Amino acid sequence: QGGTPSLGGGKKDDQRAPGTRVPLQESILRVLARTPFSAPSPRMRTGPAPPGSPPPPAASETTSTSILVSWSPPSVLHGLPVREYVVHMKPFGAEHPFKELYRGPERVFVAVDLQPKTIYVFRVAAANTLGEGAWSRHAAFRTAAAGTATGGADPTRWVQAVDGAGRQYYYHPSSQQTSWTLPQGAQVDFEGTFRRKRQMLLEELHTTAALALTEDGAGAALDPGRPTASLQPDSPFTRIEVRRGELLDSSFRAFAMLRSRDLLKPLRIHYAGEEGIDSGGLVKDWFVELSRSLVDGNLGLFAPTEDKDTYAVDPRSRHLHSERHLRDYFRFVGRFLGKAVLDRHVVDVRLERTLLLQLLGARLNLADIAGLDTHRCRGLQWMLDNPIEGVLSETFSVGMEVLGEVVQVELKPGGAGLDVTDANKAEYVQLMVEYTARGAVDLQLEALMRGFHDLVPLSVLTQTHVTPDELLVLFLGQDKLDVSEVEAVAKYAGGYSETSPQVQWFWDVLRSMSAQQQRHTLRFVTGLHKVPLDGFDPPFTIMQSTHEGGAASFPRSHTCFNQLALPPYLSRKDLQEKLAFAVENASSAFLMA
Incomplete structure (x- = not known):
């Protein structure tokens, strides 16, 4: 079938016609024997080509x-x-x-x-x-x-x-x-994205806390030089006693007595003079009530912004309190907010955007100060959009009122003698943004951020890429109340089921309420005015009341266990009237029935 190919390439010994099959071994030899003068085989691919077909989708x-x-x-x-x-x-x-x-x-x-x-x-x-x-x-x-x-x-x-x-x-x-x-x-999926970030944040915070609690030693005091409590037992909880009539001051004093490791454990609250036992309900109430105390205008710690819906640090606070007092109180506020995030509790104070950004270590932009000073924000934006030389005469300084007198504050060293021009106005605007957000409250903000980062380190916030809007949700919980969602996971006990008339009347009445009435009812049952981000734990439960008054009695609640004890009312109207009276007249104090 033809001679063996000549490895020397000098003898023409293959006389087979084109297209004749060549044995595999002979094909290999032909490749090995090719010289620089050999003609390439027309059957060999010499370059790249389009890819093959993928597997079916x-x-x-x-x-x-x-x-x-x-x-x-x-x-x-x-x-x-x-x-x-x-x-x-x-x-x-x-x-x-x-x-x-x-x-x-x-x-x-x-x-x-x-x-x-x-x-x-x-x-x-x-x-x-x-x-x-x-x-x-x-x-x-x-x-x-x-x-x-x-x-x-x-x-x-x-x-x-x-x-x-x-x-x-x-x-x-x-x-x-x-x-x-x-x-x-x-x-x-913005909700799914937020939940994933929150899960990562909490896992990192709880891991850090667990490692700190396993270290040797009793832990340092939060404020070196201050006395610390020696009666905190070696238990999974840190217990503090506060007074409802002076909630802010008593809470501040209780925190000042804690070691740093004590704040890493979940809190349990005891209200002095009340008999309630905290199984989770009292601490929920404490976070909500204390957050409301912080924005009491008489204290001068926080003040509403122009939109009246958010709160910023009150510049008057520097005149109402000593410097040491400001540092201590605002660091306490920061720890309180950090503790709410760490322990997955909600508060009832909506902080303005620049404060949220600074807690996250983010750079402030001009649009961020719109809620603090709309007029200044518009003026600065006009400067950026228009030529100013020959129109405006400004220096890198700003007037600030101190004890009734206006003093000039330099935005940068030598700023009082440096004119603002079209060439440097962008730098001026950025410095004005930072002054508007921090100028008169720099000391307070530094203390607040330090306290917050004591429990929620800035490195963890940066690592999990939390945004200002997401941080606000961590503080406040879910803004909207979807009655159908609460109903879908509710439990029933004491003879009630989802088909009981009283249960169906309750959900129907709750749906018919205004948003404010729904929040008040939710707090009557659970101690919270909003649905927690993780849902209710224990579950929202409606149980049949065993009160001796029967259908003539009013609904009762066990906020520690998210339970509503609902009497066996005979009509929807009775249930609606008795529930409205109970919610409106419920005392905030926790007493034994």
Whole structure:
């Protein structure tokens, strides 16, 4: 069948016709024997090519109108990396042509605006710089019936996250799909993103606290030189006694007696002169009531901003209190807020934006001071947008009232002698922003931030990328009360069930209330005016009252256990009237019945 190829290349011994099969061993020899003068075999590929076909796509989440589609890279790359993928889709049936839905580098895509209970066919191809490769095998998926989901989660809702290197990415919690960019057809699940950040924040804080509590030694006092309590037992809780009539001062004194390690343990509160035992309800009440005391205008610690809905540090406080008193009190306020975050309690004071930003160590921008001084914010914005030379005459200084007199404060060293020009006005505006937020309250803010970071370190806040809006939610809890959500997880006891008339009347009455009435009712039952971010623990429970007065008695509550004791009323009207009276006239004191 022909001679052996000459390794010397000098003898022409192969007379076979083109196209004749060559044994494998002989093919290998031909390759090994090629010289620089040998002609290349026409059957050998000498360069890169488009990639091979990927595996068929898969669907991990499906609703009635959307499908989450993902795919793997091709196993054959032909020497070049994949630059992008192309996804086609069509409804099932030969009469429907394929249409391109996606072209990009990611390997996940959300098809949206689909029809319920319809089969859709997908195919995917990979492409490199030389072009597109072959299509994958087709894959067909059916959408769910209207109003249902087959995968357990909405394919369009993705959580925003940050990896260890600080790079932002997105992931779908149910399917565990990830993507560097938000997939086409998807949207950010802001609630899911916040819950993930909060979980990471709390895990880091609790891990740090647990390590600190296992260290040897009793722990340093919060304020060196001050006496510390010697009666804190070695228990899982730190117990303090406060007086309701002087809640702020008694709480301040109690905190001053604690060691640093004591604040890392959950608090338990005892109100002097009251018989209530704290199983969780009293401490919830304490966080809410103390936060309200902080913004009492008579104390001069915080004052409402221009929009009247948020609170900022009151500049008058420097005239009402000594410097030592200011430092101590505002550091206590910072610890109180940090303790609320650490122990997952809510407070009832909405802090203004620049204060939240400074707690997070963030840089302030001009728009951030709009809530503090709208007029100044507009004026500074006008300076940025218009030429000012020959129009305005300003220096890098600002007038501040001190004890009834206006003194000039330099925004930077030598600022009183430095004119503001078009060339340096951006620096001037930024310095004015920082002065507006801190100028007259710098000492108070430094103390407050120090106290907050005692329990919630700035490094942890930075690591978890908490935003000002998210920090506010950590403080306040959920703003809205969805009665249906509370009802969906409620429990029943003492002979009541979800079908009991009294239970159905209660939910109906609660839905008919104004938002303020709903908050008051919620606090009557749970001690909180808002739903906690983790839901109620213990669960919100309605139990049949065993009070001897029967249907003539009023509802009672056990806030430590989130329980409402509801008498067996005979009509919706009776329930509504008795519940309204109980909520309106309930004492804030915790006494034994």
